[in-house]
Amino acid sequence: MKKIINYIFIASILLVSAACDSNFDELNINKTSATSIDPAFQLNAAIVGTAYPIGTLVYDIGVVQQIISPNSGVLTGANYNQDNRNSTQEVWQNYYRNVIKNTKDVISRIQDNPSRANLLQMTRIVQAFAFMVLTDEYGYIPYDEGGVGFSEQIYFPAYDAQEEIYADIIKELTEATAALNLSGKVETADILYGGDLNKWKSFGNSLLLRAGMRLSQVDPTRAQQIVQAAAQGGVILSNSNNAKVAHDPNYPNPIGNLLNATEASNFYLTAPFVNYLRSKNDPRLSAIAITYVGAKSGPEQTPARGTYAAGVHVGMPMGNDNASAVTAAANLGLASFYEFAQADRRRLAKNTAPNFLVTASQNFLLLAEARQRGWITTETVEAYYNAGVRAHMEQLGTVDAASAISPAAVDSYLAANPFNPTTALEQINTQYWVSSFLNGPEAFANYRRSGFPTLASNPFPGKEVEFINRLTYPNSEISVNSQNVNAAISAQGPDNLGTKVWWDK
Structure with missing residues (x-):
């Protein structure tokens, strides 16, 4: 009898265990967690990720001698013309992690989905912008294989030459901008332009104009062709269409946030x-x-x-x-x-200030240079120049009302400082320098391309280089992806602040 009771007890336990185990896998499933995300939201994450990190304040904005810190330690950079890889790595890490990873994933997910064709082209444009910033900052970078660790499990990406990267960026911008279909699906979730495809086309052409001008010293014939195509396609020529990342207290401007906190x-x-x-x-x-x-x-x-x-x-x-x-x-x-x-950290440098990617002012000034070079025939150099200066002065008031400049003040400035054809390129690009205030990567790139404004070398006695021409690779890349990094260094030149990128002649 005792054995029978024991058998019955054991059998009961097994039955109960089996009953519990039959639904055990369901207990480990979160039924409220999303299993997929709308790719439009991923594109939005990428757009937010393009906001310039604080490393651009330490280097880019310092290199062009607009803002500087006398402090060392974590703030060492263009103030001393010294290498500080804690700061030089920031653009790399922010853009690959927050922009390229998302854009590459979106493209892989929707490239064969006709219903999201416009979203695909928008994503290609944002990705081209991000890659342009990355290669302008560092030179050789992972391009074809960059950002696909998640989607393709390529964890040690090869580096591509900047000349090849620019050729593909130009192809991407040309194709993507042309492929935007005004009668196709409107991606209203888009935080940049609310799905307005005409504005997206202007954004794509503006980046194409910028890319073409980058080639002005290394391949002027090709540069002229690209600039003509961009100008004919139509670029941003109104502050209401400026490409910018909006910020609020929940998603603050990185530089504004820094200047209103520990580094005020x-x-x-x-x-x-x-x-x-x-x-x-x-x-x-x-x-x-x-x-x-x-x-x-x-x-x-x-x-x-x-x-x-x-x-x-x-x-x-x-x-x-x-x-x-x-x-x-x-x-x-x-x-x-x-x-x-x-x-002023309570006006232009406040933590809710927008982060401008491309502006009407910058475009007017690039068109002025293109007209001066004879690459386009519309308008006059002076008209483009004056429009560029005016657009930037008007842009300041869109950031904060207390920074608004009256139309009369703009007119007085232009009358007192008229365009001078004998110093056209210097005058245009010096205005570009002012117009790109707080847009570190673009100010840094155009300064190297054009050679203007004329700036004296940083006189700090402990400087490592006369002029900073590029940023250095992250230590994480050097230690983890050393074979490909070394191949890039062998082709491009030493991994220091003085080595020039391909288009910088």
Whole structure:
């Protein structure tokens, strides 16, 4: 009897266990979690990811001598013309992780889906923009195999030559822009243009114009063909159509967020930038800058001390560390280096400021150069030039009402600083420099391409190079993907700040 009872007990346990196990796999399934995502939302994530990271403040904006920090450590970069791979890696990591990974995945998912054809072309355009920034910053980069670790399990991508990358970027922009179908599906979830395909076409052609101008020194014949095609296709010529990433307190502008937090009192407008604007009596200086009169510390940089008055603004001289900046300020009659002018973090550099990718002002100025070179025949150089200056001055007011410049002030500036045909390229590209304020990658690229404005080498005594021509590869790439990195270095030149990219002649 005892054995029978034991058998019955064991059998009961087995039956109960079997009953529990029959539904056990269902208990491990999250029935509320998404198993797929609309590719339009992935494209939006990529667009948000194009916002320029803070590394562009440390390097790109510093290289073109607009904003600089006297501090070392994590802020070492263009202020000293020294290599700091914690900062040079930021564009690489942000763009590959947040942009390219998403765009490549979207393309692989929808390339054979006719109903999402417009989304496919939009994605190709955003991807071309991101790859242009990456190759302009570093030169040789993973292009064909870049960003497909997830979709194709290529974890050690080969690097491609910049000349080949540009050829494909131009092909992608040309094909994708032409393939946008105005009668096709409208992707209303798109956060850049709300699915407005006419604006997307202008964006694609604007990038094509930019890419064509990059080739002006290395292949002017090809450059002319590309620029003509872009101009004929129609580029962004209105501030209402500017390509920009919108920001809010939940998704703050990376540079604005930095300048309104830990580094609020550590970055200053440079003497070359402030002096240029003051020499021209440029109303943009008051729209961009603030000086905290008499400030002797960061906490003393209060709104009550702030002034926009152009005559008060003094830029920080290049080549100073934290100690020598004190002497430089004293020599200029300032209370401390905290009294140097700054980009106003409550206006243009606020954390909700948009991140401009391509603007009407930049396009007008590129068209002015193209017209000067005889590559296009519409309008006059002067008309394009004046429109470019005007568009940027008007653009400032779209960021913050307190930075608005009156039409009369714009007219007065253009009358006092007229276009001069004898110095056309210098004048156009110096205005491009001003127009690209806070757009570090584009200001850095066009400065190298055009050679303007004329900037003196950073005089810091411990500098590693006279001029910074590219950013260095991330240490993570060097340690993990060393074979391909070394092949790129062998073809391109040393992995340092002085090596030039292909189109920089």
